[in-house]
Amino acid sequence: MKRAITIEPITRIEGHARIRIDLDESGRVSDARVEITALRGFEQFVIGRPAEEIPRIVTRICGICPWMHHLAAVKAIDGCFGVSPPPAGNLLRELAQVLAHIHDKILHFFFLAAPDFVLGPESDYSVRNVMGLVRSEPELAARVVRMRQLALAMLERFAGKAIHPVAGVVGGFARPMDAGEQRDLLADGQVLLDFACQSLAFAKERIFSRFVEEMLSLGSVTTGFLGTVDAQGSLRLYDGLLRLMDPGGGLVEFPVEEYDQFLAEHVEPWSYAKMVYARSWGEGISLDSSQPRGIYRANTLARINVCDHIATPRAQEELEAFRELFGRPAQGTLLYHWARLIELVYACERTLELLADERIVEPLVHHVVEPGAGRGIGHVEAPRGTLLHEYATDGNGCITRANLIVGTTHNVAPMQLCVRQAADRLIGNGAADEEILNRIEMAVRAYDP
Amino acid sequence: MNWDAKIIAFCCNWCSYAAADLAGISRLQYSGSIRIIRVLCSGMVHPQQVLHALDKGAAGVMLIGCHLGECHYLKGNEVALARAEVIVDTLEDLGYASERFELTWVSSAEPERLVKAFHHMIARLADLDRGSPVFTAGGAGRLINET
Amino acid sequence: MKPRLNFEWLHGCSGCEIALLNSGELLFSLFQLVDIVHFPLLMDHKYIADPGEEGDLSLPEADIGLVTGGVGLASHLKILTAMRRQCRVLIAVGTCAGHGGIPAMRNQWTAGQTMETVFSTATTDTAPVPDGVPALLDRVSSIDEQVRVDVCLPGCPPRPEMIIAVLEALIQREEQRLPHKSVCETCPTVRTGKGQATIHRGTVRAAYTPGEPLDRMRCLLEQGLLCMGPVTAGGCGGRDVPLCLRSRVSCRGCYGPVRKYGNQLLDMMNALASNGIDYRTIIDRTSLLRFSGAHGRLRPKGERK
Amino acid sequence: MIGHNGSVDMTASEPVGAVMVIGGGISGMRAALDLADSGYYVYLVEKTGAIGGAMPQYNKVFPTNDCSMCIIAPKLVECGRHANIRILTLGSVLDIAGRPGDFVVRVRQKPRYVDTEKCIACGQCSAHCPQSVDDPFSGHIAGRKAIYIKYPQAVPFKYQIDAEACLYLSQEGKCGVCAEICPPEAIRFDDRALEEEIRVGAVVMALGFQTFNPAVIKAWGYGVYPNVITSLQFERYLAPDGPTSGVLHRPSDGKPVRRIAFLQCIGSRDKHHCGNEYCSSVCCMYAIKEAVMVKEANPELEVTIFYTDIRTHGKEFDRYFERARSETGIRFVRSRIHGVEPRGTRGDLRLHYISVQGRQVEEIVDLVVLSVGLETADDMVSLADRIGIQMTPDRFAAISAFMPVHTSREGIFTCGAFNGPRDIPQSVIGGSAAAASVAVLLSGARHSLTRTASFPLEQDVRLREPRIGVFICHCGTNIAGVVDIEEVAAYAATLANVVSVERNLFTCAQDTQDIMGQQIRDRELNRIVVAACTPRTHEPLFRATLRSAGINEYLLEMANIRNQNAWVHGFDQQTATAKAKDLIRMAVAKVSGLRALHPLRIPITPSALVIGGGVAGMTAALNLALQGFDVHLVEKTGQLGGNALHLFQTWSGEHVPRYLDGLRSEVVNHPRIAVFYHSTVVEVAGHVGNFTTTLRGDSGRRKTVRHGVVLITTGAKRYIPEEFEYGKIPKVVASIEFDKLHMHNEARVARGTSFVFIQCVGSRNQERPYCSKSCCTHSIQSAIKLKKEAPSRRIYILYREIRTYGQRERLYNKARELGIVFINYELHGPPKLSRERDGVLVEVWDHVLHRPLQIQADVVILASATLASPDASDLANLFKLPLNADGFFQEAHAKLRPVEFHVDGVFVAGLAHYPKPLEESISQALAAAGKAGCLLARKEIALEAYVAQVDPGRCDGCGLCIEVCPYRAITLVEYEDEKGVVLKSVVIDQVLCKGCGICQGTCPKQGVDVAGFTCAQIEAQVDAALDDTVAEGT
Known part of the structure; x- marks a missing residue:
């Protein structure tokens, strides 16, 4: 008897999605896919708006990473209006971005992903969650909560609103940072860095060592990767060149303005999310798990894979250790969590670097802006992958066209492969208990979609 | 004409409300669609109340004040005039035909002018609703707020 | 026994949930206060009763239901109806649930137009628009347009302490004390009642002396910046300075109208016009309803009734 | 002896605290209102059936282009309702005996044939009356019935029968239809003339004028050629409420008019034709106004004004003239036309004149408007003669420039056009000035004859559920003839909170008031809806009933089912009945949300500050002192007298320096007047009733004075x-x-x-x-x-x-x-x-x-x-007063409030207001003192009940309402909440607020609204109007 299994909703992720697994008469998996079931239509309703308002609208694409959309949009509109921010403006924007990364990574790792590992994928759903974590690891939980709050407080200190921010403005940043703030934030940043290092140590000791097998096998597929690096090939989150690695490890770099020559989006009738693939490989896209084509991944592991090194010492140290174990590129899906903590260390170190730059307290934080016609593309590395905003404006400085490629969409196609691989591996004879289904979800959760 | 929708007419105590009284004294006849609400000044009516009336199913809303320069309160009707522009623009923004709103000036001694304004408004609204489902349903659309 | 709580999200961005997760100690007090029995962001309770099987949407019974996001898809209606059925008290959390929020901006286009635009961007392969997904509703509505709502707690995101306070009041059966004043209430900027005759473009920044506190800066609206503070429900900064003002940036109205049936566009335009300010310098007035486009306020362009 | 301001030695006996005002035109009304407001009982004798005088006939007034009726109507109503004014219509004074302070006036009132107690002015009588006659009110261009009201806003609003026209009265019993159909049976064919002897302390003669009758001079062709009309007739043609509804056409054939000629100085400046040697002062302005009005309505018209001199000497008049000349396309020709001839047989008219270049010119026009002058009617001249007051050769009351409202007979005063041709503001000033002079004469008898009502303790309804009583008026058949009252009453009983519904034949009848009071007590009603006529005329009556029944008078709402329903849907009973239900439902919805209002009462400091020691300042100061009030007189120089120190004689040849000496010594020696020389005002606080003003002397020494009113008489340079x-x-x-x-x-x-x-x-x-x-x-x-x-x-x-x-x-x-x-x-x-x-x-x-x-x-x-004085702007800033473009103080209303400001309690007189001769300064100073005296005499002021109130739960001090307030009554304040957070809010100055509600229309959060007309109350009415389930009972 044919049968379909639906996991709805996929939980402990941000957003609306479900997994559908089709079983054939013999109970074998005939198809499995992740369906993204929500669409809000930002590309439509930003049309006609004054472009300078866009950074304050597109934040609502995602409540977890509003800063990423805010900054990608603000950079794109800078482009439309032909301005570039003064040094302090850029430094403050990047500082906000790395702090948002820190905040996000702690959330994802400890609140959403950790219950699977700390409490075990087999534990009951009613305890396999952050509430369960609080009960079983109260001290850790309390520390995590405090650290998230600290990162948030730092952000609010100089940028006001942390969720759905407003401080990035076309032409720069809304307000300067004063020396007092800089001093305090430096001290706080140090606390965060310590926590990041301890977190990675804790994860390595308590989690990764216990789940080595899963890390390499669950949802494991072979794909290309996309990330951002600087001219020296170092990891960058705020700006730089896009670097696309093919499944064989070959690298190509391109400026973001040329993204449409390298990337394209594919539509499936069962998902609102478009699937980005590597157009430049010239092979189109295929979701066939036996012979996937055009598929690459983004997000933490991708960035760790494409960069040659990380420009901060402790993260670089961790990167080297990681590569020692898993090679380059590393393909294990659950390794995303590991890579995420390495990025957390980097983000904390970068925070201190930015705050140490004396230009960050310069009073000139924005330039005068004249609205007008133009085209602009803004990109940042968001926690969930490379984020691209492209806008065109009319003579009045209002939006005429928008194209948004959101971090998660890079990973929608590979997620299909992962889910299929996990389902194939875990479901035998049509038997699928809660633990099995949760393990399949874990393959999705690794991407923090 | 089977047009039984209602029109709210906010009338200033010092001019148009008095003109409406005088229209009665003069036995001028006009449509039963008009519902006059007495206000102290045309400048007292908040555009929200215009919108509210339309949302609640009024076919149209009239705001009738003293002639410019004759406001009992110096400049209430001037403010009403500035607001009328907002109301017209915003009704269109909100998807209402701005013809559903009318600002007009009538002195306390001009009942004919008042009645003419009523006739004019009714004709305009009937025109607007002709052929639309709203018209055949016998009233303007309602916003669903019942839940 | 602790009251049971269902927490669902619909047509939103998860910012409300994240705000709650960000609240530190308050989060623990939430866990203390209630038993969360359904919360897709944090726990693995599924809609389908029998795991892996097709069937009716099943939600646990709960004393309190929190819903974020508005209603934009057919599936949202299904979830919302189930929430209403299963929860004794239903609370609309966040501006989307209460007024439609940013997603309701799409109400200026039909669902078809939106699909068409989204699936025909420059980098999108030519393909039919998806049809094997829950249908996009023609209008994004607030949840109170669809079901009875007991408490409406706006914010984009709402302040977590307000969420906790509402729950506490509910549990203690006290009267709800929601903020009912505008953003200006706690805004310390200097107001004189006299403003500029025109409103500047959004690219113009606030004038102030760096290093001086906010209570030395002139009210942004009086500086000629379009600040939606006066027509927007307050509370974003708690009893302290409104959040956007902390960045010296003007309010855009994210808590929705001050009064439930207020209209941020009309109220703002009116306040400007009444003061003799040329409101026509404002480009794209409808974006003043960007947070409160539900309740039929935003409609497809060109539609006239 | 009589002093400069007419103080009389009254040691003989106490004066009588009542005054007779003869003439119910604008000047007489002003005098009556001021006197009644300052503590005297007034008999207002009007020779026609309704007060109002000439103003109701005008379409607009210059230079403001205000609708004349609109501005006078409130004054009419005020006179009609004033507890201390008795109007004697159809009245004439036969003679006056006695002495200043104690006169006996014999008054005769002609029969009205309508019982004013019963008449409800429904107009059915007039509708059925078969007899039409020419209506003098319209200048005989339209008709009226034998039973009629003088004009639709008439006060008293009661019908009257023209005995000469009435068939019943003139042809003994021939008709009588009015008596048969009158619903309240108010017709009294047996009415007889009444004679009454009335004791008063003083008399004010405001006898007014009549317009010159051009028919007496054949050259104008008036009465011969139909297209020659008077300016008054033209005024009626333009009036929207006139016989042609404001549409102008040629009287001869009804065709549109293309060319109009105004001929000035008809019956004025014309010694040879009619003996009226004087200039009528107002015709230039009214002709320009009429020309502007007609031109605005019909831009294609050619309008020419033929004039001798354009006399636009009043405030803002020259500007008006200049605008007319340069912007409206009206042609002004300086030439006196000496006759009008017909051209052809189609009604066209030919004019000849000599142009300024000396050439003979002929013009053909459709319509000639004769700008007729003002004159004193013969019966008024004979009345003056009977009373024994002197007249000028021009047949106006003889007055001294120094005592511009005193007649030659002590205790008898005069004002308005009877003192010489003058415009409305001059007449209003005269009325107030006469009242001020009377107040000096009778200061000892103030409040001796006036009435004040007392009322039972008011029940507190705040915590009670609304219990609404609905009273539905049949108004005879006026409402009941159209509206199914029974059905409406049954419906009203189903509405929420309605506990009693009564139907009355006449709800306004006295017995109904008793029933209403009884119902309020028996059924514990706490809110009342009266479904009847209009609140504009009847609200005060029902309010009084509520008050005497012990509930707050503001807990009343009227549903206007007569004027705005039965009368306008007379042929559609179904519609009228349905709408009556709606109107009652709306009233019930509103009244349910009303709260009791208690207008603030504030005590008044009974003294005045007069700024400027010229003749105007001294005159005002002395008048107030003689009325019994303390006066602080501030003079910036070391000498009193001002600009008059440079004058030697008045236009009539009276010696100014001698007068000035006398006035100065009276002022300086009066115990109630303190003069501050070398002093200026530097700081002002407070408002009407309680000002605190700081003066700085020449040594820099400061002094603070407290006073209730301010008079600005700072003169000019x-x-x-x-x-x-x-x-x-x-x-x-x-x-x-x-x-x-x-x-x-x-x-x-x-x-x-x-x-x-x-x-x-x-x-x-x-x-x-x-x-x-x-x-x-x-x-x-x-x-x-x-x-x-x-x-x-x-x-x-x-x-x-x-x-x-x-x-x-x-x-x-x-x-x-x-x-x-x-x-x-x-x-x-x-x-x-x-x-x-x-x-x-x-x-x-x-x-x-x-x-x-x-x-x-x-x-x-x-x-x-x-x-204008260069000091004016400083003073204007201190007192928040407006100045006009020329730097003179801008009064509250150019026509009817010529000495007041929109800021209560501040008055202006003399050259500070506008250049003027001494006589007019004195008159204006007396008027300002009179208005100030009215306020001070009251001891306390009741403020407007309908004032804005701030809802502290909603106002957050966004400040958007501050600038919109026309009265600057709104200010922003900071306060700390219980947690010490500094918050902002606006506060409304209850004294300055006039209740316009512009703030309410501005506030985005209903943080401020006007009591009695709140957003919620208006919305309740809207909801009830649109949704018949809104006020459904449970």
Whole structure:
């Protein structure tokens, strides 16, 4: 008897999605896919708006990473209006971005992903969650909560609103940072860095060592990767060149303005999310798990894979250790969590670097802006992958066209492969208990979609 | 004409409300669609109340004040005039035909002018609703707020 | 026994949930206060009763239901109806649930137009628009347009302490004390009642002396910046300075109208016009309803009734 | 003895605290209201069936273009309702006996034939009356019935029967239909004339005027050619409530009018035809106004005004004239037309005149409007004669410029056009001035005869559920004939909170008031809905009923089911019945949300601050002191007298310095007046009733005074000419300098044989587009004196328009008779002056002889302008008062509130308001003192009940309402909440607020609204209007 299994909703992720697994008469998996079931239509309703308002609208694409959309949009509109921010403006924007990364990574790792590992994928759903974590690891939980709050407080200190921010403005940043703030934030940043290092140590000791097998096998597929690096090939989150690695490890770099020559989006009738693939490989896209084509991944592991090194010492140290174990590129899906903590260390170190730059307290934080016609593309590395905003404006400085490629969409196609691989591996004879289904979800959760 | 929708007419105590009284004294006849609400000044009516009336199913809303320069309160009707522009623009923004709103000036001694304004408004609204489902349903659309 | 709580999200961005997760100690007090029995962001309770099987949407019974996001898809209606059925008290959390929020901006286009635009961007392969997904509703509505709502707690995101306070009041059966004043209430900027005759473009920044506190800066609206503070429900900064003002940036109205049936566009335009300010310098007035486009306020362009 | 302000030694006995005002026009009404408001009982005797005088006939008034009816209607109602004014309509005074302070006046009232107690003014009688006659109110261009009201807003709003026209009365019992159908049976065919003897302390004669009847002079063709009409008829044609609903057409054939000619000075300045030698003062302005109005409505019309001199000497008048001339396309032709002839048989009219270029011109027009002048009616002249007061040769009351409202008989005062032709503001000023003068005479009897009502304790309804009583009026058949009252009453009983529904034949009847009171007590009603006529006329009555039944008078709402329902849907019973239900439902919805209102009452500091010690200031100060109030008089110099110190005589030849000495010593010696010399106002706090003002003396010493009112009499200054070689040629002098030279017979004058006066120096130009008003008269007076001293002197007056308005025209005529040469330089430019030997050469174009003229002048006298005081703007800022574009204080309303401001408790008089001659300054000063006295006499003021209130739960001090308030009543304050957070809110000054609700219309959060008209209450009405489930009962 044919049968379909639906996991709805996929939980402990941000957003609306479900997994559908089709079983054939013999109970074998005939198809499995992740369906993204929500669409809000930002590309439509930003049309006609004054472009300078866009950074304050597109934040609502995602409540977890509003800063990423805010900054990608603000950079794109800078482009439309032909301005570039003064040094302090850029430094403050990047500082906000790395702090948002820190905040996000702690959330994802400890609140959403950790219950699977700390409490075990087999534990009951009613305890396999952050509430369960609080009960079983109260001290850790309390520390995590405090650290998230600290990162948030730092952000609010100089940028006001942390969720759905407003401080990035076309032409720069809304307000300067004063020396007092800089001093305090430096001290706080140090606390965060310590926590990041301890977190990675804790994860390595308590989690990764216990789940080595899963890390390499669950949802494991072979794909290309996309990330951002600087001219020296170092990891960058705020700006730089896009670097696309093919499944064989070959690298190509391109400026973001040329993204449409390298990337394209594919539509499936069962998902609102478009699937980005590597157009430049010239092979189109295929979701066939036996012979996937055009598929690459983004997000933490991708960035760790494409960069040659990380420009901060402790993260670089961790990167080297990681590569020692898993090679380059590393393909294990659950390794995303590991890579995420390495990025957390980097983000904390970068925070201190930015705050140490004396230009960050310069009073000139924005330039005068004249609205007008133009085209602009803004990109940042968001926690969930490379984020691209492209806008065109009319003579009045209002939006005429928008194209948004959101971090998660890079990973929608590979997620299909992962889910299929996990389902194939875990479901035998049509038997699928809660633990099995949760393990399949874990393959999705690794991407923090 | 089977047009039984209602029109709210906010009338200033010092001019148009008095003109409406005088229209009665003069036995001028006009449509039963008009519902006059007495206000102290045309400048007292908040555009929200215009919108509210339309949302609640009024076919149209009239705001009738003293002639410019004759406001009992110096400049209430001037403010009403500035607001009328907002109301017209915003009704269109909100998807209402701005013809559903009318600002007009009538002195306390001009009942004919008042009645003419009523006739004019009714004709305009009937025109607007002709052929639309709203018209055949016998009233303007309602916003669903019942839940 | 602790009251049971269902927490669902619909047509939103998860910012409300994240705000709650960000609240530190308050989060623990939430866990203390209630038993969360359904919360897709944090726990693995599924809609389908029998795991892996097709069937009716099943939600646990709960004393309190929190819903974020508005209603934009057919599936949202299904979830919302189930929430209403299963929860004794239903609370609309966040501006989307209460007024439609940013997603309701799409109400200026039909669902078809939106699909068409989204699936025909420059980098999108030519393909039919998806049809094997829950249908996009023609209008994004607030949840109170669809079901009875007991408490409406706006914010984009709402302040977590307000969420906790509402729950506490509910549990203690006290009267709800929601903020009912505008953003200006706690805004310390200097107001004189006299403003500029025109409103500047959004690219113009606030004038102030760096290093001086906010209570030395002139009210942004009086500086000629379009600040939606006066027509927007307050509370974003708690009893302290409104959040956007902390960045010296003007309010855009994210808590929705001050009064439930207020209209941020009309109220703002009116306040400007009444003061003799040329409101026509404002480009794209409808974006003043960007947070409160539900309740039929935003409609497809060109539609006239 | 009589002092300067008419104080009478009243040791003989206590005066009577009542006053008779004869004449119910605007001047008489003003006097009556001011007297009644300041503590005297007033008998207002009106010869027609309704008060109002001439104003209700006008369409608009100049220069504000206000609707005349709209501005007078509230005054009519106020008079009609005033507890201390008794209106005696159809009344005439037979004689007056007694002495100042105690007169007995015999008054005769003609029968009305309608019982005013019963008449409900439903108009059915008039509708059925078969007898039509010409309506004098419309200037006989329309008809009215034999039973009629004078005009639709008439007060008293009661019908009357024209006995001559009535068939029943004139042809014994022939008709009587009105009596048969009158619903309340108010017709009294057996009504008889009444004679009454009334005891009063003083009499005010406000006898008014009649318009000149042009039919007596054949040349105008009035009454012969239908297309020749008077300006008054024209006014009725333009009026939207007139017989043609404001549409103008030719009376002869109803065709549209294309060309109109206004002919000025008809019955004025016309010694030869009619003996009216004086100028009527108002015709130029009203003709321009009518021309502007008709031109605005019909832009294609050709309108020409043929005039002698354009006399637009009043405040803002010249601007109005200039706008008419330059913007509206009205043609002004300086030429006197001497006759109108018909052209053809189609009604066209032909005019001949001589143009300024001296050519004969003929013009054909459709319509000729005769700008008829003002005159005193014969019966008024004979009344004056009976009473024994002196009249001028022009048949106006004889008055002294120093006592401009006193007749020749003590205790009898006069005001309005009876004192000489004048416009509305002058008449209003006269009314208040007369009241002020009466108040001095009768100050001992204040409040002795006035009535105040007392009421039971009011029940507190705050915590009670609404219990609404609905009273539905049949109004005879007026409502019940159209509306199914039974059905409506049954419906009303189903509405929420309605506990009782009563139907009344006449809800306004006295017995219904008793029933209403009984119901309120028996059924514990706490809110009342009256479904009847309009709140504009009947709300006060029902409020009084509520008050006497012990509930707050504001817990009342009227559903206007007569004027706005039964009467406008007379042929559609179904609609009217359905709408009556809606209107009652709306009223119930509103009344449910009403709260009791208690207008704030604030005590008044019974003293006045008078700023400026000129004649106006001293006059006002003395009047107030004699009325019994303390006065602080502030003078910035070391001497009282102001500009009058430079004057020698009034236009009528009265000696100014002697008068000034007397006035000064009375002021200085009056125990209630404290004079602060060398002092200025530097700081002001408070508001009406309680001001605290800081004065600074010359030593810098500050003094604070407390007072209830302020009078601004800061005067003006003279213009120092920069033109006409002034200051360069010693023989060119300004007029007040010349007066001194003349008085001392200085050599230049004594030996002079040739004098040239140049008018409008610094006036009526681009910079100061206003007329300084007194210079024409002044120059002519000086010229006459020079000529009389030595008839051989050659005297020239170079002018633009001669503005010897009113009875001053005699001076102009006399000057011409004496051979003084008048040369108009309007058209050909101002004269040129140059020094020549020991004299001055004046070159000017002779407009009569059409050639240049050179005059060797011994002295050139420049009639220089009067300028606003440079101190005015400081004072205006301190008291938040407006100034006009010329820097003079801008009164609250140019027509009806000429001495008041929108800021309560502050008054203006004299040159601070506008240039004017001494007589008018004194009159205005008395008026200002009178208005101030009204306030001070009340001891406390009840403020407006409908004022804005701040909802502290909603207002967050966003400040958007601050600037919109026209009264500057809103301010922003900071306060700390219980947690010490500093919050903001607006506060409304309850004294300054007038309740317009502009703030309410602005506030985005309903943080401020006007009590009685709140957003919630208005919305409740809207909801109830649109949704019949809204007020459904449970």
